[in-house]
Amino acid sequence: MNHPAFATPAPQRQAAILIVDDAPASLGLLQDILRNQGYRTFVATSGERALDLAQRLQPDLILLDVMLPGLDGLETCSRLKTLPRTADIPVIFVSACSDTDDIVAGFDRGAADYIAKPLRLPEVCARVRAQLQMRAASRSNTQQVERLRMIVDGMDEGLMLLGQDGRIQYANPASQRCLGTDARDLAGRGLAELLAEPSAQEIESWFDTRDTGAPGQARSAREVLVRHPDGSLRPMDLSLSPMASSEQLWVALLHDISHHKQSENALQRAALADPLTGIANRRHFDACLEREWQRAIRVAKPISLLVLDVDHFKLYNDLFGHAAGDQCLQAVASTLQSHALRATDLAARYGGEEFVLLLPDTSHGGAAKLAESIRHEVERLRVPNPRSTTSGFVTVSVGAATFVPSQFDDIRSLFLAADRAMYDAKAAGRNSTKAVEGGFAWEAMQQALAR
Numbered sequence: 001m002n003h004p005a006f007a008t009p010a011p012q013r014q015a016a017i018l019i020v021d022d023a024p025a026s027l028g029l030l031q032d033i034l035r036n037q038g039y040r041t042f043v044a045t046s047g048e049r050a051l052d053l054a055q056r057l058q059p060d061l062i063l064l065d066v067m068l069p070g071l072d073g074l075e076t077c078s079r080l081k082t083l084p085r086t087a088d089i090p091v092i093f094v095s096a097c098s099d100t101d102d103i104v105a106g107f108d109r110g111a112a113d114y115i116a117k118p119l120r121l122p123e124v125c126a127r128v129r130a131q132l133q134m135r136a137a138s139r140s141n142t143q144q145v146e147r148l149r150m151i152v153d154g155m156d157e158g159l160m161l162l163g164q165d166g167r168i169q170y171a172n173p174a175s176q177r178c179l180g181t182d183a184r185d186l187a188g189r190g191l192a193e194l195l196a197e198p199s200a201q202e203i204e205s206w207f208d209t210r211d212t213g214a215p216g217q218a219r220s221a222r223e224v225l226v227r228h229p230d231g232s233l234r235p236m237d238l239s240l241s242p243m244a245s246s247e248q249l250w251v252a253l254l255h256d257i258s259h260h261k262q263s264e265n266a267l268q269r270a271a272l273a274d275p276l277t278g279i280a281n282r283r284h285f286d287a288c289l290e291r292e293w294q295r296a297i298r299v300a301k302p303i304s305l306l307v308l309d310v311d312h313f314k315l316y317n318d319l320f321g322h323a324a325g326d327q328c329l330q331a332v333a334s335t336l337q338s339h340a341l342r343a344t345d346l347a348a349r350y351g352g353e354e355f356v357l358l359l360p361d362t363s364h365g366g367a368a369k370l371a372e373s374i375r376h377e378v379e380r381l382r383v384p385n386p387r388s389t390t391s392g393f394v395t396v397s398v399g400a401a402t403f404v405p406s407q408f409d410d411i412r413s414l415f416l417a418a419d420r421a422m423y424d425a426k427a428a429g430r431n432s433t434k435a436v437e438g439g440f441a442w443e444a445m446q447q448a449l450a451r
């Protein structure tokens, strides 16, 4: 369907026409003809009056006699063409001077047409109609261009026109915002220059293959990283499609997806966090343990694991309720987290009231010290647990295991050793720690020492 904004202009029957002539006879004749055609007419008998009326009335067309007293028709036309409010109004000269030189002079002053006297009425009507249709068409084109500009300027998406070499020829305001650079600085720059690797290289090669005319997909859509002048890297969706025109141009659409990425990252983080305590969950811990275990094998370094369990927590829960129990677990978790000092250390809630602390590149002695420090810190929280037979406060038992793992060791053995150590600590009276060493290498060494 043809949208009204893009419809073909209809001829203007109600158009306003200013007739400028000092001879009453031809003025009257023209007025009669044009009124009969349904136009609105205004008259002026001098150039000065015509200038004044034209500015105030903004007619759609001016019929202008060449021979006028004072300011003649040619001069009047020149002035009309210099005034902003009248410059676009078409002027048709109406004159008895119909030599070629006169006609040429009229066009030189900016006239749209020239009608020679004596007037032939059907010709006058046809020429007036033609000028009005052209004016309506040109107005409609201007309106369409303005509407398109408004749409492009108001878009949230960045829109750019690129040459065949990938250089920017036009950038709308949204793309200037996306790229953090104004239109003047963008003009002529290669799109690839504004991107970080690997996107920059990909886009450059993409345009290189277009240049050589190599076959390939005409359209392209990808995620790129834009190098913003503030130093940040911003993820954006970039799509490139050819524009149907004789010179080959590409339309690039840029869509900032930083917000989506942030929420995606937040979701990913949430999927790895324990909702009650905010520290890592068991899934995150398992993935880290796998990675760090393999790394410890490669670099032949120790890896330690602490397993921590709250003592007599059932009694605490039964006395104070589940909500208070949750708060107690949060306090224990934050004490544990404060002992995850290195970037590679990971504190996690393993389940229920059991927690773990993974300590890559940490020796048996270091792990034992940390276990003791955590036990001590939890005791120092002095969270009352009146029914505890160990102490009047919430306490924890901590088991620590340290392996220098080899290919012969099973990854599960580290957790089992630390868990067993934690149960040994419980058995030893709770509110205590126990640290052990294990693994194939350690056992081999023990056996060698025993011989």
Ligand SMILES: Nc1nc2c(ncn2[C@@H]2O[C@H](COP(=O)(O)OP(=O)(O)OP(=O)(O)O)[C@@H](O)[C@H]2O)c(=O)[nH]1
Pocket: 276, 309, 310, 311, 312, 313, 314, 315, 317, 321, 322, 323, 324, 325, 326, 329, 351, 352, 353, 426, 430
């Ligand atoms: N409030 C709360 N309680 C939990 C949560 N997860 C597990 N528990 C409770 O933790 C308690 C664990 O009790 P037990 O396994 O008997 O151990 P305990 O009472 O701590 O005794 P020992 O470990 O032998 O010192 C149970 O009462 C569980 O209901 C939780 O997310 N919130």
